[in-house]
Amino acid sequence: MGGQCQPTVDTTPGYSNTMSGSSLPEWVSQAGQELFGQAKSLAQTPYQPYTGPRIANFAGDEQAGFDATRANVGSFQPLMNQAGSFATQGGQQWGADAAEQYMNPFQQNVTNIAARELNRQADFQTKRDNAAASSAGSFGGARHGILNAENERNRNLALGDLYTRGQADAYTNAQRMFNADQSRSLAAGQLTGQLAGQQQQLGYGDAAALANIGQAQRGMEQASLDTAYKDYLEQREYPYRQVNFALGALKGTPYETQQYQNTESVTPQLGTSPFGQVAGGLTGLYGAAKLFGDD
Numbered sequence: 001m002g003g004q005c006q007p008t009v010d011t012t013p014g015y016s017n018t019m020s021g022s023s024l025p026e027w028v029s030q031a032g033q034e035l036f037g038q039a040k041s042l043a044q045t046p047y048q049p050y051t052g053p054r055i056a057n058f059a060g061d062e063q064a065g066f067d068a069t070r071a072n073v074g075s076f077q078p079l080m081n082q083a084g085s086f087a088t089q090g091g092q093q094w095g096a097d098a099a100e101q102y103m104n105p106f107q108q109n110v111t112n113i114a115a116r117e118l119n120r121q122a123d124f125q126t127k128r129d130n131a132a133a134s135s136a137g138s139f140g141g142a143r144h145g146i147l148n149a150e151n152e153r154n155r156n157l158a159l160g161d162l163y164t165r166g167q168a169d170a171y172t173n174a175q176r177m178f179n180a181d182q183s184r185s186l187a188a189g190q191l192t193g194q195l196a197g198q199q200q201q202l203g204y205g206d207a208a209a210l211a212n213i214g215q216a217q218r219g220m221e222q223a224s225l226d227t228a229y230k231d232y233l234e235q236r237e238y239p240y241r242q243v244n245f246a247l248g249a250l251k252g253t254p255y256e257t258q259q260y261q262n263t264e265s266v267t268p269q270l271g272t273s274p275f276g277q278v279a280g281g282l283t284g285l286y287g288a289a290k291l292f293g294d295d
Contacts (some may be wrong), residue, residue, distance in 0.1 A: 031250055039243050041052030050232050056221035065207045072203035079196035086189030090182045094175060108252025115159055122155040258269030
């Protein structure tokens with residue numbers, strides 16, 4: 001009977017729930033909420049594109065340099081054509097045509113003038129001989145005729161010798177002048193070609209100088225545009241930096257926090273079996289009857 005009245009343990013499991021955390025001061029919590037509101041507002045701000053120019057245009061002097069470069073293209077061609085003409089002239093070969101071309105001026109200016117002078121002298125001698133014959137009363141006679149014939153023969157011989165020597169001198173002089181002209185033409189062609197190259201190089205130098213001036217001007221303009229864009233970025237990022245600065249200051253400010261911990265738990269209860277509980281009740285009733293004198 002006693003074994004049936006032993007107590008038993010309820011097998012219902014126990015559990016516990018613990019809540020812990022830190023309690024911030026009210027002013028810290030309020031500041032955090034305000035900063036969060038500001039950050040949220042900034043996050044919802046539409047993107048603000050930069051509307052100013054970013055790249056500087058070519059400066060006026062650069063444009064002038066470009067135009068000068070374009071104008072200088074092919075500027076050497078006229079001089080090069082002239083140089084080619086000189087080279088062609090200097091490349092001629094000596095021949096009959098060249099000899100005639102150079103000999104004719106010599107003959108006209110030297111030989112013919114000498115022949116004219118010789119004829120004048122011969123005519124003067126004839127007149128003098130005629131006058132002498134008239135004075136002597138032999139004009140028109142045989143002796144006078146022989147004298148005139150001799151004078152005419154001497155004239156022709158002198159003219160023949162003159163033209164022979166003149167022809168040889170004219171040929172030699174023509175060849176010398178031809179060679180000199182050829183050398184001058186070749187030298188002129190080379191010099192003109194060099195001038196053509198120098199002209200183009202000088203033109204490009206002027207264009208490059210203008211371009212360099214314009215590049216310096218554009219560099220200053222680009223630096224100004226870059227500064228404007230940098231200022232825009234700083235202005236756009238300024239409110240974000242201020243919020244981050246305030247957050248950093250808030251995190252770095254010392255303040256006291258309160259720690260709390262709440263625990264809820266249920267523990268197992270000591271009890272009896274159902275049979276023991278019934279027996280216990282009967283025992284209690286029996287004891288009460290004895291108390292009130294029931295035999």
